[in-house]
Amino acid sequence: MKVSRKIIKIDEELCNGCGLCVPDCAEGSLQIVEGKARLVADKLCDGLGACLGSCPTGALTIVEREAEEFDEAAVHAFLGSQEKSPATAPAHGYGCPSTRLQTFQTASPCQIANRPALQPDSALSHWPVQIRLIPPTAAFLDNCDLLVAADCTTVAHAGFHKDFLAGRVVMMGCPKFDDQQLYVDRFTEIFRTRELRSLTVLIMEVPCCHTMLQIVRKAWLQAKPVCPVRQVVVSVRGEIKEESTW
DSSP: OEEEEEEEEEOTTTOOOOOTTTTTOTTOOEEEETTEEEESOGGGOOSOOTTGGGOSSOOEEEEEEEEEOOOHHHHHHHHHHHHHSGGGSOTTSSSOGGGOOEEOOOOOHHHHHTSOTTSOOOOOOEEOOBGGGSOTTOGGGTTOEEEEEETTHHHHSTTHIIIIITTSEEEEEOTTTSOHHHHHHHHHHHHHHSOOSEEEEEEESSGGGHHHHHHHHHHHHHHOOOSOEEEEEEOTTSOEEEEEEO
């Protein structure tokens, strides 16, 4: 049944298809179709406008018009169907390739042993890896050992894959250039809705990078999850400078 209510409106002339709005829509109602953001279905949009702040061109607005009523059950069904077949979603259909959830199988010891010496095995188990692109509903977050890593740690520490990434789900970002409140909200929801086995926070020694630690702590205090936390600080030369737990 259609009712008069608030709902998202997309200006196609302003939309550049960047896809930044997609991960900010918890209901999955926004997807990239043929290079433009589209509303998948009226009933999937709650009209609250959580996606507005992520649009760099101002293409998203909230309007009041006749639309199907918001259907929470339909949202859960839609998100479930997206998680079951993320790797087969068309690149130019629903979904932006950079936000398409994927889980990778790790190589067996035999496969690793038979690889060329100059081709080390990647420890990455999923995609995407950026904090703003990983929805709290991602299946790979369930019962995981979570690694929150500042972007620069991956190039500063030579053994990043072996020492930190192996066996963990990673969420990466830069607290200096990204939306800090988005980070707080994202981590808070993950901490509240996912049971984590452990959490490792990996940051650089530079002052701006310590903001990542403050963000995680703020979300931690709001959600109050129960799991061990390890904090590691890496120097600009890649050495482990400090390590502690809290």
